[in-house]
Amino acid sequence: MKPDLFQAPDYYLLDDLLTDEHKLIRDTARAWVKREVSPIIEDFAQRAEFPKQLLPGLAEIGGFGPYIPTEYGGPGLDQISYGLIMQEIERGDSGIRSTSSVQSSLVMYPIWKYGNEEQRMKYLPKLASGEIIGCFGLTEPDHGSDPGGMLSHFKDMGDHYLLNGAKMWISNAPFADIAVVWAKNEEGRIHGLIVERGMAGFTTPEIHDKWSLRASATGELIFDNVKVPKENLLPNKSGLGAPLGCLDSARYGIAWGAIGAAMDCYDTALRYSKERIQFDKPIGATQLQQKKLAEMITEITKAQLLTWRLGVLKNEERATSAQISMAKRNNVAMALDIAREARQMLGGMGITGEYSIMRHMMNLESVVTYEGTHDIHLLITGMDVTGFAAFK
Numbered sequence: 001m002k003p004d005l006f007q008a009p010d011y012y013l014l015d016d017l018l019t020d021e022h023k024l025i026r027d028t029a030r031a032w033v034k035r036e037v038s039p040i041i042e043d044f045a046q047r048a049e050f051p052k053q054l055l056p057g058l059a060e061i062g063g064f065g066p067y068i069p070t071e072y073g074g075p076g077l078d079q080i081s082y083g084l085i086m087q088e089i090e091r092g093d094s095g096i097r098s099t100s101s102v103q104s105s106l107v108m109y110p111i112w113k114y115g116n117e118e119q120r121m122k123y124l125p126k127l128a129s130g131e132i133i134g135c136f137g138l139t140e141p142d143h144g145s146d147p148g149g150m151l152s153h154f155k156d157m158g159d160h161y162l163l164n165g166a167k168m169w170i171s172n173a174p175f176a177d178i179a180v181v182w183a184k185n186e187e188g189r190i191h192g193l194i195v196e197r198g199m200a201g202f203t204t205p206e207i208h209d210k211w212s213l214r215a216s217a218t219g220e221l222i223f224d225n226v227k228v229p230k231e232n233l234l235p236n237k238s239g240l241g242a243p244l245g246c247l248d249s250a251r252y253g254i255a256w257g258a259i260g261a262a263m264d265c266y267d268t269a270l271r272y273s274k275e276r277i278q279f280d281k282p283i284g285a286t287q288l289q290q291k292k293l294a295e296m297i298t299e300i301t302k303a304q305l306l307t308w309r310l311g312v313l314k315n316e317e318r319a320t321s322a323q324i325s326m327a328k329r330n331n332v333a334m335a336l337d338i339a340r341e342a343r344q345m346l347g348g349m350g351i352t353g354e355y356s357i358m359r360h361m362m363n364l365e366s367v368v369t370y371e372g373t374h375d376i377h378l379l380i381t382g383m384d385v386t387g388f389a390a391f392k
Contacts, residue, residue, distance in 0.1 A: 002354065004033075004034040004038035004039075005271065006030075006034065006038075006091065006263075006264060006267050007267055008030070008091075008263055008267070009263055009266060009267065009297055009300055009301075010304075011297050011300075011301045012301050012304070012305065014301075014304050014305070014308060017308055018080070018084075021081070022080055022081055022084060025061075025062065025077065025081045025084060025085065026081075026084040026085070026087070026088060028061055029061045029062075029063070029084070029085045029088035029089065030088045030091070032057055032060075032061050032088075033088055033089065033091060033092040036054060036057050037054065037089075037092035037093060037096060038092060041092060041093045041096070041215060041356075041359075042353040042354075042356070042359065044214075044215045045093070045095075045214040045215040045353070045359050046214070046353055048208070048210065048214040048215075049215065050095070050099070050175075050215055050216055050217040051096075051215065052175070054096060055099075055130045055133065056130055058089070058096070058099070058100055058103075058130060059128065059129050059130035061085065062075040062077060062081070062085055063085055063089060063100040063103075063104070064100065064103045064104055064108065064127060064128050064129075064130055065103065065104045065108040065109075065112075065124070065127060065128050066081055066082040066085055066104065067079060067081075067082050067104075068104075068108055068112055068124060068128060069112075072112065072120050072121070072124035072125060072128070073124055073125030073126075073127075073128035073129060074108070074124065074128045075128075078311075078315050079252070079311050079314035079315050080308070080311035080312070080314075080315065082104070082252075082253060082256075083252065083253065083255070083256035083307055083311050084256065085100070086100065086101065086253040086254070086256045086257040086260070087256045087257055087259050087260040087263075088260055089257065089260070090256075090257030090258065090259075090260035090261050091260030091261065091263060091264045092260075093215055093359070093363065094213060094216075094257065094261060094360070094363035094364065094366070094367055095213040095214065095215040095216030095363060096215065096216070097253075097257045097260075098171045098172075098213060098216050099133075099171065099172055099216060099217075100253075101250050101253045101254065101257070102134070102135060102136055102171045102172050102250070103127060103133060103134055103172070104249070104250075104253065105246055105247075105249035105250035105252075105253055106134075106135075106136030106180065106246050106247075106249075106250055107127060107134030107135065107136060107178070107180050108123075108124055108127050108128070108134070109245075109246050109249050110180050110192055110234060110242065110243075110245075110246050111123050111124060111127075111180070111194070111234070112124060113236070113237070113245065114192060114234040114235070114236045114237040114242055115194075115234050115235070115236065116235055116236065118231070119194065119231075119232075119234070123178065123194070132177035132178060133172055133175060133176050133177055134172065134176055134177065134178045134179065134180060135170050135171060135172040135173045135176035135178075135179045135180075135204075135221070136170065136171075136179070136180050136243075136246065137152075137167035137170060137179050137180065137181035137182060137195075137221045138150075138167065138182050138243050138247075139167060139168055139169050139170070140152065140165070140166060140167055140168055141166060141168045144169075144373075145372075145373060145376050145391075147182070147240065147243065148190075148240050150165070150182065150183065150184065150190070151165055152164070152165025152166065152167065152181070152182070152183035152184065152223065153165060153183050153184045153185070153186075154183050154184075154185060154191075154193065154228065155185075155186055156185070156186065157227075159230070160227045160228060160229055160230060161193065161227070161228045161229075161230060161233065162225055162226070162227060162228075163181070163183060163193065163195065163223045163225075163226040163227075163228050164223050164224065164225060164226070165183055165223050166220060166221065166222050166223065167181065167220060167221035168220055169207070169218060169370070170204075170218065170219055170220065170221055171213075171216055171217070171218055172217060173204045173206070173217070173218065173219030173220065173221055174204055174205075174206040174217045174218075174219040175217055176197065176204065177196065177197050178194055178195065178196050178197065179194070179195045179202075179204075179221055180192055180193075180194060180195075180234075180246075181193050181194075181195050181221065181223070182242070182243045183223075189238050189239065190238060190239055190240055190242065190243070191233055191234065191238045191242075192233070192234035192237075192238075192242055192243070193228050193232050193233050193234070194228075194232040194233075194234070195221075195223070195226060195228060195232070196232075199226050199227065199228065200225075200226065200227065201223060201224040201225045201226040201227075202221070202222070202223060202224075202226045203221075203222045203224075204219045204220065204221055204222070205219055205220050205222065206218070206219045207219055207220065211362055211365075212362045212363055212365050212366040213362075213363050213366045214359075214362070244321070247371055247372065248321050248324050250371050251324050251325065251327075251328040251371050251372060252310065252314060252319070252324050252327070252328075254328050254331075254332065254367060254371055255303075255306070255307050255310065255324070255327035255328045255330075255331045255332075256307050256311075256331075257367075258303070258328075258331040258332045258334070258335040258364070258367060259300065259303050259304060259307060259331055259335070261335045261339065261360045261363070261364060261367075262296070262299070262300050262303070262331075262334060262335035262338045262339070263300060264356055264357075264360060265296075265335070265338050265339045265342040265343075265356070265357050265360055265361075266293070266296045266297060266300060266338055266342060268342060268346070268355055268356060268357055269292070269293065269296070269341070269342035269345045269346065269357070270284070270293055272345060272346055272349075272355075273289050273293065273345060276346075283345070289345060292341045292342075292344075292345060295341070296338045296341060296342070299334045299337070299338065300334070300338070302334075303327075303330065303331045303334050306326075306327050306330065306331065307327055307331065310323060310324065310327050320384075321380070322380055322381060322383075322384035325372065325377045325380040325381060326377070326380075326381050328371065328372065328377060329372075329374055329377035329378060329381070332364060332367050332368045332374070333368065333374060335360075335364050335367075336361065336364045336365070336368060339357055339360050339361035339364055340361060342357050343357045343358060343361060376391065379391050
């Protein structure tokens with residue numbers, strides 16, 4: 001395995017905008033990725049296997065619920081810290097960041113925000129430590145961009161709820177201990193329920209043959225007359241706005257994470273451009289390659305500024321869903337463009353597992369789709385600026 005020589009670009013000296021604590025948290029996560037993720041990730045991606053041995057380390061660097069208060073076992077960090085951790089993890093691999101994002105924003109967040117105190121104390125400390133792993137059940141086989149059309153439903157049976165339905169494309173599903181599942185009650189109102197592995201009728205078949213997020217475990221959630229205890233219903237918020245609030249938190253983390261993937265591709269291409277000799281000089285000395293690199297660092301810098309400002313707004317509780325949507329769409333598209341350009345700069349070597357670029361590119365093809373597709377996010381921005389909902 002080649003040594004991880006990654007050097008993070010900071011063209012506009014954005015470190016000056018971070019606190020010492022922010023930089024310590026980021027550097028700790030960066031060192032962990034270099035030590036634990038980089039040496040093994042290509043092998044696990046080639047084998048399409050999730051490296052479960054990374055779970056304790058993810059917990060140690062604050063990768064599970066960074067902003068969850070300390071009384072519930074979380075690190076109690078701010079939103080910029082959360083973003084920086086996601087950036088560093090995705091610099092290693094989008095699939096590993098997906099595990100962290102799901103645990104943090106799609107499992108711990110709804111239990112923290114929409115659950116009661118008993119649920120918080122029961123689940124959050126174990127989720128923060130990685131003792132248990134969760135997943136998030138919203139997307140269905142026939143309802144992706146339109147989650148409000150979900151068919152999963154539950155009935156009140158007196159002393160329990162009876163849950164039926166299916167969810168699709170669920171990160172962490174094959175090995176998750178719990179699932180935060182969104183389903184409609186008998187009146188058609190969407191609620192969140194905590195479903196635990198081992199409940200009769202609950203199965204999590206794995207999805208195989210993926211060309212993307214190969215080092216991430218993806219599966220289905222099947223509910224066949226699952227008896228869910230009434231105390232497992234999240235009581236403090238219902239309606240489609242509840243799961244969408246979770247997605248806001250996850251999309252914010254993705255906006256930072258995509259920068260990490262872009263930085264890794266840029267850094268790899270920059271280093272290669274100085275070493276690869278063609279026509280008696282490094283390819284980095286040619287105009288076309290310099291154009292590619294100049295455009296890469298410009299777009300990364302713009303994305304860094306975008307997410308830093310969004311992080312400030314999040315800390316002030318002023319960030320809107322539409323602002324988060326814009327950052328997710330912009331930064332993932334930016335990272336995909338950089339991955340493709342970087343791959344071309346490496347020529348044939350760019351498609352091999354000796355370098356990370358092709359893996360990032362394949363991963364980002366999932367990231368540009370999940371948590372709201374590129375096109376849906378464009379329409380969210382369009383609706384925000386015009387007042388017209390084009391997708392309704």
